[in-house]
Amino acid sequence: MASLDFLLNPYFLAAFSLLLALLTVQFFSRKLNKNYSEKKKKYHPIAGTIFHQLLNFNRLHHYMTDLAGKYKTYRLVSLSRNEIYTSDPANVEYILKTNFDNYGKGRYQYNILRDFLGDGIFAVDGEKWRQQRKVLSHEFSTRMLRDFSSVIFRKNAAKLANIVSEAATSNQPLEIQDLLMKSILDSTFQVAFGAELDSMCGSSKEGKKFAEAFDDSSALTLWRYVDGFWRIKKFLNIGSEATLRRSTKVLNDFVFKLIQNKVEQMKESKDDSTMKREDILSRFLQLRETDPVYLRDIILNLILAGKDTTAATLAWFIYMLCKNPAIQEKIAGEVKKATNVKETNNFAHLASSVNEEALEKMHYLHAAITETLRLYPAAPVDAKICFSDDTFPDGFSVNKGDIVSYQPYAMGRMKFLWGEDAEEYRPERWLDENGIFHPESPFKFTAFQAGPRICLGKEFAYRQMKIFAAVLLSCFVFKMKDDKKIVNYRTMLNLHIDGGLEVQAFHKHGN
Numbered sequence: 001m002a003s004l005d006f007l008l009n010p011y012f013l014a015a016f017s018l019l020l021a022l023l024t025v026q027f028f029s030r031k032l033n034k035n036y037s038e039k040k041k042k043y044h045p046i047a048g049t050i051f052h053q054l055l056n057f058n059r060l061h062h063y064m065t066d067l068a069g070k071y072k073t074y075r076l077v078s079l080s081r082n083e084i085y086t087s088d089p090a091n092v093e094y095i096l097k098t099n100f101d102n103y104g105k106g107r108y109q110y111n112i113l114r115d116f117l118g119d120g121i122f123a124v125d126g127e128k129w130r131q132q133r134k135v136l137s138h139e140f141s142t143r144m145l146r147d148f149s150s151v152i153f154r155k156n157a158a159k160l161a162n163i164v165s166e167a168a169t170s171n172q173p174l175e176i177q178d179l180l181m182k183s184i185l186d187s188t189f190q191v192a193f194g195a196e197l198d199s200m201c202g203s204s205k206e207g208k209k210f211a212e213a214f215d216d217s218s219a220l221t222l223w224r225y226v227d228g229f230w231r232i233k234k235f236l237n238i239g240s241e242a243t244l245r246r247s248t249k250v251l252n253d254f255v256f257k258l259i260q261n262k263v264e265q266m267k268e269s270k271d272d273s274t275m276k277r278e279d280i281l282s283r284f285l286q287l288r289e290t291d292p293v294y295l296r297d298i299i300l301n302l303i304l305a306g307k308d309t310t311a312a313t314l315a316w317f318i319y320m321l322c323k324n325p326a327i328q329e330k331i332a333g334e335v336k337k338a339t340n341v342k343e344t345n346n347f348a349h350l351a352s353s354v355n356e357e358a359l360e361k362m363h364y365l366h367a368a369i370t371e372t373l374r375l376y377p378a379a380p381v382d383a384k385i386c387f388s389d390d391t392f393p394d395g396f397s398v399n400k401g402d403i404v405s406y407q408p409y410a411m412g413r414m415k416f417l418w419g420e421d422a423e424e425y426r427p428e429r430w431l432d433e434n435g436i437f438h439p440e441s442p443f444k445f446t447a448f449q450a451g452p453r454i455c456l457g458k459e460f461a462y463r464q465m466k467i468f469a470a471v472l473l474s475c476f477v478f479k480m481k482d483d484k485k486i487v488n489y490r491t492m493l494n495l496h497i498d499g500g501l502e503v504q505a506f507h508k509h510g511n
């Protein structure tokens with residue numbers, strides 16, 4: 001019954017009363033206006049209110065998938081504005097591409113995100129977004145970043161394999177999601193700053209503090225979406241807002257110090273043309289970008305973008321493989337063939353063999369990761385604000401200020417999109433008759449968003465996930481520690497496994 005405690009919460013009761021009042025007002029104003037606007041505009045069916053979302057909070061994505069099964073596009077009534085949810089690819093294409101300029105983060109999201117993400121790419125629209133997108137797209141397409149990041153991914157994959165190996169030898173279970181979160185944070189941090197954080201082994205106290213402050217800031221920023229009183233709490237500097245202020249200060253102090261150190265290092269090595277600076281911070285400094293606040297915003301946004309998304313996807317991937325041992329075996333076979341490595345006890349050697357050429361050959365692994373993202377997309381729902389009244393391709397209207405969301409989680413499970421076996425984990429659906437991966441329309445498979453704001457790190461993320469998966473699956477067999485345990489997500493911005501994923505790893509030894 002603990003999950004119903006929130007019914008007694010005074011904030012909740014106040015919000016509920018307000019919602020009832022709003023619904024009453026909406027009902028009567030609809031009646032009064034019937035002869036005017038209703039005649040001209042058609043609105044998507046009302047499937048519920050945000051009160052229903054609160055009641056279903058712990059199974060939110062199941063609830064919304066059920067609604068999506070009934071209506072391709074529907075509305076939920078909230079206190080201040082309509083919330084429209086769609087799983088219709090034609091509407092998704094319209095929002096994300098055709099009428100791109102009419103949908104964005106808006107002032108509402110910017111105000112929530114600003115204290116943590118500043119003016120970084122995730123928080124802004126318009127010119128500020130365009131400028132960062134241009135610079136970052138260029139950086140992410142360079143061969144230098146690709147090669148530099150691959151070296152780091154291989155090193156960290158081998159480091160993780162060492163930890164898994166120790167657990168396998170001593171027959172100890174592992175909480176693999178947590179390990180992946182730390183390892184991916186270490187990789188992303190090193191690509192971004194060119195410095196070691198080592199949150200996986202915890203060798204640096206400052207690094208540990210940074211990692212904790214980062215997670216706290218992220219969770220507390222998300223909390224603002226449901227806490228109607230956050231502005232007052234911020235003004236009074238109390239409760240969650242006081243904690244957020246402390247966490248962002250830890251982040252800022254740490255990052256500004258790193259930037260300062262890097263600037264000094266670069267000054268010292270100015271004449272040394274053999275010094276190659278390949279991390280993202282150094283690249284920006286070389287481009288004569290010296291505003292520390294701008295640099296902080298760019299880099300923290302990248303870390304946020306890359307860390308939880310990639311790590312959570314890998315955790316769901318391992319979960320899927322524990323549930324489907326034949327697929328696990330098949331991927332291991334493909335990796336062995338592509339890398340041509342016989343000896344799997346030397347993790348560094350094995351990791352170095354997972355090179356570009358080998359990765360290109362791993363179509364089945366690519367399909368299995370994509371299939372994981374179809375069923376467990378790291379961003380399960382993605383919301384935009386509508387900037388001016390509009391009509392969707394399905395003929396229904398949306399109003400200025402409405403929140404419009406496409407739903408990767410629900411879409412991944414719709415039979416009308418994927419067929420009768422939509423709920424089944426079947427990597428083969430991504431392969432043609434020759435076993436070659438073939439992508440789907442990004443307006444149907446929406447895990448990376450689509451259109452001009454499509455995920456900038458998609459290729460980077462696949463490379464990292466494939467390297468980690470290839471190294472781990474060549475050396476170990478993974479099984480659930482407790483096969484009967486029900487695995488579910490925790491409702492938050494990204495789709496994490498609630499309580500982590502406890503697995504048992506077994507050595508494959510030389511086969």
Ligand code: HEM
Pocket residue numbers: 121122133136188301302303305306307309310313373377378379382383446447448449452453454455456457458460461
């Ligand atoms: C499995 C891994 C990943 C998934 C599923 C994913 C998914 C997404 C999604 C859904 C968005 C749109 C978010 C929004 O509306 O604001 C996005 C944006 C973005 N992603 Fe990823 N992402 C992943 C990994 C990465 C990585 C590793 C990086 C870079 C290190 C990255 C960089 C970005 C950036 C910079 C944006 C903002 C693009 C823009 O607004 O123009 N992502 N990603």
